[in-house]
Amino acid sequence: MRDTILAIVIVINALCGVLVWFMPDLGNYILLTIASAFTFLGIYDAFLQKKHSLLRAFPIIARLRWFFEEEREKIQQYFIEDDLNGTPINREKRSIVYQRAKKEIETIPFGTQHDLYEKGYEFVKHSIFPTDHHNVLGEEVVFGSDKCTQKYKSSIINISAMSFGSLSKNAIMALNQGAKMGNFAHNTGEGGVSPYHLQGGDLIFQVGTGYFGAGKTIDGKRYFDDEIFRENAIRPEVKMIEIKLSQGAKPGHGGILPAKKNTEEISKIRSVEPFTRVDSPPSHSAFSNFEEMISFLQKVRELSNGKPIGIKFCVGNNEEIEEMITSFAKAGNYPDFIAVDGGEGGTGSAPLEFTNYVGTPLLEGLSFVHKTLVKHNLKDQIKIIASGKAIDAFDIIKLKAMGADAIGMARSFMLSLGCIQARECNLDTCPVGVATQDEDLVEALVVADKNVRVKNYHAKTVAAVKEVVSSMGKKSIDEVTSKDIFRRNKAGDISSLEEIYFN
Ligand SMILES: Cc1cc2nc3c(=O)[nH]c(=O)nc-3n(C[C@H](O)[C@H](O)[C@H](O)COP(=O)(O)O)c2cc1C
Ligand code: SF4
Incomplete structure (x- = not known):
């Protein structure tokens, strides 16, 4: 996997180099710079850094994992959680605070989302x-x-x-x-x-x-x-x-x-x-x-x-x-x-x-x-x-x-x-x-x-x-x-x- 990723990055880098050779405009120079940065990053991840085995095995792309780990709380909140399952304070409770603080509409349409027959309902x-x-x-x-x-x-x-x-x-x-x-x-x-x-x-x-x-x-x-x-x-x-x-x-x-x-x-x-x-x-x-x-x-x-x-x-x-x-x-x-x-x-x-x-x-x-x-x-x-x-x-x-x-x-x-x-x-x-x-x-x-x-x-x-x-x-x-x-x-x-x- 490591060699494949590095090979892809190097080939893209080379293609960008060819592009600049034939069409030396600003856009192509930017492309070449980005591709070169990725090539260096790939080499660094795969061979130079010794702390993260995952990065040595999957250079560059393993960084996505760190990104999602860092951002998972927000991703969870914005895209995954529903009104009642967020913790420690669920969205329904958070929303009522925001609404009351901003003096916005505080009413709920259509009926409760709570299960009134569930254990613990109060x-x-x-x-x-x-x-x-x-x-x-x-x-x-x-x-x-x-x-x-x-x-x-x-x-x-x-x-x-x-x-x-x-x-x-x-x-x-x-x-x-x-x-x-x-x-x-x-x-x-x-x-x-x-x-x-x-x-x-x-x-x-x-x-x-x-x-x-x-x-x-x-x-x-x-x-x-x-x-x-x-x-x-x-x-x-x-x-x-x-x-x-x-x-x-x-x-x-x-x-x-x-x-x-x-x-x-x-x-x-x-x-x-x-x-x-x-x-x-x-x-x-x-x-x-x-x-x-x-x-x-x-x-x-x-x-x-x-x-x-x-x-x-x-x-x-x-x-x-x-x-x-x-x-x-x-x-x-x-x-x-x-x-x-x-x-x-x-x-x-x-x-x-x-x-x-x-x-x-x-x-x-x-x-x-x-x-x-x-x-x-x-x-x-x-x-x-x-x-x-x-x-x-x-x-x-x-x-x-x-x-x-x-x-x-x-x-x-x-x-x-x-x-x-x-x-x-x-x-x-x-x-x-x-x-x-x-x-x-x-x-x-x-x-x-x-x-x-x-x-x-x-x-x-x-x-x-x-x-x-x-x-x-x-x-x-x-x-x-x-x-x-x-x-x-x-x-x-x-x-x-x-x-x-x-x-
Ligand atoms: C950011 C933060 C800082 C806190 N600092 C203190 C503190 O200095 N002394 C203390 O007795 N409790 C502290 N607490 C606990 C709160 O005073 C409170 O007892 C606890 O969070 C329960 O209330 P809540 O569920 O409404 O947050 C802190 C809580 C938070 C969230
Ligand atoms: S105060 Fe609220 S928004 Fe700020 S770091 Fe703590 S939980 Fe996040």
Whole structure:
């Protein structure tokens, strides 16, 4: 095969040479140049390079394989996937975000594409007497236990943690400006507060194990620092503090900032070496047991002048979570909120095994945390934020029904910024400027256009939640419970989520 390919290329090259000999015009010179380039490429692939056996056996044409491998995600999306089978977020869900963000027509023609008799199909039951959706209550939630002195009222839908570093400065600015316009909160992610977060939108300041914006490096190890933390925590934009224990896409691993995305500017904000991969450690150096954790949370609360303090994790070992909540109850001191992230959660960059096989899926994790808080009489004090693939109104109602007080959403807000799910967030090549630090690509994202889309997507989704809740005959989103959501099981019967998760 190798000899045949090389022979063909050389013959074409020779023919082009003859053509130029008899008709020496510009077009023929270009042809000859291209043919010569292919001949050299063939010789290089077949004899000079030693890394790729496939190229040595099939010079030139094996390169097509690399091209299709590189582009297969886009080819799959544009030509192969249907509305319901794309992953992690199918086209139907992506489209509703784009439509709501752009305020385009949101209706569907002809009927559902879902198979209503398939195992796993979920739905709510409507009432003969729907309420007026304009008057449906419950779109806001007040955070702050009896330990907190600066309670915070937020929307039930807020932007979940994504750092400057993982996302571009323009993406962060558009998210924050959208949050300001729509009056909802924007989580900084573990990269800390950057200048791009300070656009006037409310912030949830996340503190991860790397203590970026909340600590310093001593002998190569990161430590929490009271003063550095306080400087950021008392900013008027910061409304709540979230201590990140883990996230669903890589629980037990710690954050990863790829070397390419760790620019000079980001490395300064995080006080780390530029253009090196930055791994946050898997656990906190500020505490190593639940008693120390409770003291740390109280210290953080005091340093931030009494703002609501939360912890974020993906449920792992149930006994550990039970022990933690028991410790809160015994100490009579607790966080003001718990953010439960599902194993299905998103990330800018994570090891495959962690994304696929580590961490409890959201519905199991959420229901367990909710049950345990109720058991220890702490549910009135501790609010729950749930995150994990919430995109449309049904997703939000379902999580509310399962015990969440508010919903954190990351990837859907990325979609509202124009993310096309190319899944290159870890490569610094994001084609739409959302998850990259490449200046040219970042410029492609026009903040003044995308901030409005962020706001629109939020507002339209809240409105859709109220419409569905009104169809159920309820006056408030808070009235929805796990008894109101139904799922078809393996045998073809229908059970409520109450029967599946709470019995
Ligand atoms: C690009 C990207 C960056 C993220 N960065 C963080 C982070 O810094 N800290 C964190 O706790 N979670 C982070 N997450 C997880 C999200 O905050 C969220 O918990 C998870 O994606 C589930 O929400 P979703 O399904 O709506 O995306 C990130 C997710 C994405 C997609
Ligand atoms: S479009 Fe950008 S942000 Fe969206 S998945 Fe691709 S690389 Fe990530």
